Amino acid sequence: MPTVKIQGMRCQHCVASVTKALEEIDGISDVRVDLSAGEATYNGEADLETIKKAIAAIGFEVVE
Numbered sequence: 001m002p003t004v005k006i007q008g009m010r011c012q013h014c015v016a017s018v019t020k021a022l023e024e025i026d027g028i029s030d031v032r033v034d035l036s037a038g039e040a041t042y043n044g045e046a047d048l049e050t051i052k053k054a055i056a057a058i059g060f061e062v063v064e
Contacts, residue, residue, distance in 0.1 A: 005063045005064070009060060018055065029044050
């Protein structure tokens with residue numbers, strides 16, 4: 001499962017927002033966001049730029 005590091009998450013509301021944003025991307029399913037690790041894993045394939053834009057649109061940042 002691909003994993004992306006996400007900066008700025010602080011609560012379960014953040015987790016829900018990130019989960020929703022990733023699930024709305026075509027080709028991504030089974031999203032799991034780990035608040036303590038600051039990362040999200042998912043099934044499927046999507047362009048990293050698409051993921052970065054979706055995360056940035058809700059106020060967070062993908063870090064590499």
